[in-house]
Amino acid sequence: MSTDNNLDTPAEELGSEELAAAETAQLASELFAPGVGAQAGPPTTPASGTGTAGEAAPGAHSHGGPAPTGSPAERFTSTDPDAFGVPTGREEAWRFTPMKRIKPLLDGAASDAKLDWSTDLPEGVELLRVDAGDPLLKGLPEPVDRLAALTRQNSAGADVVRIATEAQLDRPVTLGLAGSGSADVVWGQLVVEVGAFAKATVVLDHTGLARYAGGVTVLVGDSAQVSLVSVQDWAPGAVHGGQYDAVVGRDATFTQVVVTLGGDLVRLVSNVQYAGPGASAELFGVYFSDETQHQEHRLWVDHAVPNCTSNVLYKGALQGEGARTVWIGDVRIRPAATGTETYELNRNLVLTDGARADSVPNLEIETGEIVGAGHASATGRFDDEQLFYLCSRGIDAETARRLVVRGFFADVVQRIGLNELQDRLMASIDARLGALPALDEQPVEVA
Amino acid sequence: MSVLEIRDLHVSVGEGDDAKEILRGVDLTVRSGETHAIMGPNGSGKSTLAYSIAGHPKYTITGGTVTLDGEDVLAMSVDERARAGLFLAMQYPVEVPGVSVSNFLRTAATAIKGEAPKLRTWVKDVKTEMAGLEMDPVFAERNVNEGFSGGEKKRHEILQMRLLKPGIAILDETDSGLDVDALRIVSEGVNRSRAEGEIGVLLITHYTRILRYIKPDFVHVFVNGKVVEEGGPELAEKLENEGYASYVKASEVASA
Numbered sequence: 001m002s003t004d005n006n007l008d009t010p011a012e013e014l015g016s017e018e019l020a021a022a023e024t025a026q027l028a029s030e031l032f033a034p035g036v037g038a039q040a041g042p043p044t045t046p047a048s049g050t051g052t053a054g055e056a057a058p059g060a061h062s063h064g065g066p067a068p069t070g071s072p073a074e075r076f077t078s079t080d081p082d083a084f085g086v087p088t089g090r091e092e093a094w095r096f097t098p099m100k101r102i103k104p105l106l107d108g109a110a111s112d113a114k115l116d117w118s119t120d121l122p123e124g125v126e127l128l129r130v131d132a133g134d135p136l137l138k139g140l141p142e143p144v145d146r147l148a149a150l151t152r153q154n155s156a157g158a159d160v161v162r163i164a165t166e167a168q169l170d171r172p173v174t175l176g177l178a179g180s181g182s183a184d185v186v187w188g189q190l191v192v193e194v195g196a197f198a199k200a201t202v203v204l205d206h207t208g209l210a211r212y213a214g215g216v217t218v219l220v221g222d223s224a225q226v227s228l229v230s231v232q233d234w235a236p237g238a239v240h241g242g243q244y245d246a247v248v249g250r251d252a253t254f255t256q257v258v259v260t261l262g263g264d265l266v267r268l269v270s271n272v273q274y275a276g277p278g279a280s281a282e283l284f285g286v287y288f289s290d291e292t293q294h295q296e297h298r299l300w301v302d303h304a305v306p307n308c309t310s311n312v313l314y315k316g317a318l319q320g321e322g323a324r325t326v327w328i329g330d331v332r333i334r335p336a337a338t339g340t341e342t343y344e345l346n347r348n349l350v351l352t353d354g355a356r357a358d359s360v361p362n363l364e365i366e367t368g369e370i371v372g373a374g375h376a377s378a379t380g381r382f383d384d385e386q387l388f389y390l391c392s393r394g395i396d397a398e399t400a401r402r403l404v405v406r407g408f409f410a411d412v413v414q415r416i417g418l419n420e421l422q423d424r425l426m427a428s429i430d431a432r433l434g435a436l437p438a439l440d441e442q443p444v445e446v447a
Numbered sequence: 448m449s450v451l452e453i454r455d456l457h458v459s460v461g462e463g464d465d466a467k468e469i470l471r472g473v474d475l476t477v478r479s480g481e482t483h484a485i486m487g488p489n490g491s492g493k494s495t496l497a498y499s500i501a502g503h504p505k506y507t508i509t510g511g512t513v514t515l516d517g518e519d520v521l522a523m524s525v526d527e528r529a530r531a532g533l534f535l536a537m538q539y540p541v542e543v544p545g546v547s548v549s550n551f552l553r554t555a556a557t558a559i560k561g562e563a564p565k566l567r568t569w570v571k572d573v574k575t576e577m578a579g580l581e582m583d584p585v586f587a588e589r590n591v592n593e594g595f596s597g598g599e600k601k602r603h604e605i606l607q608m609r610l611l612k613p614g615i616a617i618l619d620e621t622d623s624g625l626d627v628d629a630l631r632i633v634s635e636g637v638n639r640s641r642a643e644g645e646i647g648v649l650l651i652t653h654y655t656r657i658l659r660y661i662k663p664d665f666v667h668v669f670v671n672g673k674v675v676e677e678g679g680p681e682l683a684e685k686l687e688n689e690g691y692a693s694y695v696k697a698s699e700v701a702s703a
Contacts, residue, residue, distance in 0.1 A: 349545075384504060385541045389591075390551075392501050392537075393607060394529035394558035403554055407545030407590075 077142035124167035148243035165195030179210025234263030250276025291320030312344035318355035449614030457510035487669030532614030622657035634660030
């Protein structure tokens with residue numbers, strides 16, 4: 001009953017028009033007609049064809065196969081890399097990814113290469129290593145693609161950050177993960193386990209040069225409040241792929257902030273599932289793709305229990321020839337997930353010609369008993385006219401771009417809540433803007 | 448004291464075989480304290496003149512000179528022209544999402560003055576000028592031109608002129624799309640700058656309506672890319688009564 005709602009939005013073809021939810025379910029199309037925002041009222045009858053799609057308890061999975069009556073196919077998951085086959089680039093999950101550049105992470109050659117770790121662990125935080133047979137790993141959400149399955153397999157265990165029940169950390173947990181330039185793939189699996197009622201922020205700070213396949217799972221205890229900040233500030237040439245999972249406990253709050261600036265290719269898959277009702281997840285992201293950089297963020301929020309909320313806000317800027325970003329935002333509201341409230345928004349700002357942003361929001365609604373659901377995507381240009389306007393007020397071209405991009409990113413970056421990190425990221429964004437040509441060096445477009 | 452001198456200005460749009468000459472030898476001098484009205488029918492090149500002086504990249508200067516106090520304006524970048532004292536109030540100001548009006552105004556003032564304005568006096572100046580243009584203070588927190596009505600955009604343009612205090616202000620069809628109240632408010636803003644005596648105004652308009660509020664010292668009739676007649680305020684009255692038809696006809700005969 002549900003249709004994929006793929007809205008490819010190459011910048012060349014789109015103005016800044018809003019792409020509201022188009023054709024989802026029959027019911028959803030009534031609910032989310034253009035102009036209807038996230039606050040559509042609760043309908044009184046469930047959607048036709050609403051079936052028993054099954055609950056997604058943490059770690060649950062299906063092996064694909066024919067979908068049950070009327071419900072969308074389950075996402076295939078497996079810990080066995082070969083169960084996925086080797087992707088060719090034609091698969092839905094890989095069709096945007098430059099396969100040559102990500103190949104090392106899909107070949108799967110085991111290696112002993114490591115990132116250099118520098119850690120800051122506040123009181124109440126434990127960092128330990130578990131081996132592959134540890135029961136903790138058995139309970140994690142399974143890999144959704146070959147890359148993630150290889151990561152699980154080749155990392156032969158996991159590094160575990162354990163935050164005690166009721167812990168109130170006085171500062172963030174920081175894991176500095178630096179690449180040292182090895183050509184061998186670094187395989188890493190991290191589990192962040194947060195006890196009930198704890199309050200914690202965990203920062204993963206990726207820098208340096210590496211080929212890194214890193215899985216991250218955050219297990220959020222009941223009523224815990226957890227922020228995970230993942231910064232991809234890699235050196236040029238780095239390749240980073242990984243699956244991020246969050247299992248959010250009853251009445252817990254999970255916030256994820258993904259900041260992707262550096263590297264040659266970054267492809268992150270972020271999944272959220274709820275272990276109990278009353279939980280909320282907020283997924284924020286900023287990305288800035290420069291010449292030839294490929295930055296891909298795929299999100300999957302699985303509402304399978306009642307009264308949970310999700311809010312997704314990703315913003316990206318692109319500049320230079322071959323700058324490429326991909327944002328996929330999948331939200332599924334299963335029949336049992338009554339009282340769900342969800343909204344996702346992706347905005348892209350194209351600063352120069354030669355860049356391309358794809359944005360594909362998908363919303364699958366299998367119950368009418370929800371508070372609200374919606375999504376929007378827009379890709380716009382910082383164009384010559386805007387630049388002319390700002391410059392005509394005495395503002396030089398570099399400052400003008402900085403003004404626009406800073407304003408564009410600021411509302412997301414501020415969600416990190418850590419001033420020092422925010423300043424560093426904004427400075428990094430500024431530095432990239434400074435490399436742009438001045439107005440009179442740009443090709444003139446004749447209207 | 449500023450003097451803007453335009454001499455035999457030729458401007459075309461497009462490139463190669465598609466190039467089309469819009470301005471065909473414009474001569475004009477605007478001094479501080481003077482208000483010049485440029486009047487002409489649609490498509491006569493009035494806006495091209497405004498945007499060419501401001502340095503819009505769409506237009507190619509094919510001949511002539513523009514100087515401000517003897518400095519070659521055409522050699523300057525867009526932002527340099529503004530810092531030299533030129534200001535263009537645009538007919539269709541663009542939206543700049545993500546940039547608040549207050550941040551924009553402060554950044555522009557800093558660029559024009561060469562240093563950040565003192566916070567206390569700046570905030571007071573902005574409030575005063577906004578009140579003078581009957582703008583709600585919440586306006587300052589909105590994004591530049593985003594979702595502004597036509598009247599709000601024009602007030603915002605004049606607000607910038609008031610705060611940036613240019614030597615020469617070019618007002619491109621500032622009256623278009625304004626109702627009577629908004630026209631009065633905007634005109635009073637312009638007149639406050641004129642009363643201070645330091646500004647030269649080049650008022651581009653299709654209609655004579657705004658000239659009832661802003662009295663020009665000189666009127667230039669602009670047809671087919673050049674000035675075809677010049678005079679005092681009485682010329683506006685003639686245009687009010689007779690329109691542009693005779694000028695357009697004469698111009699067609701001349702170019703045939």
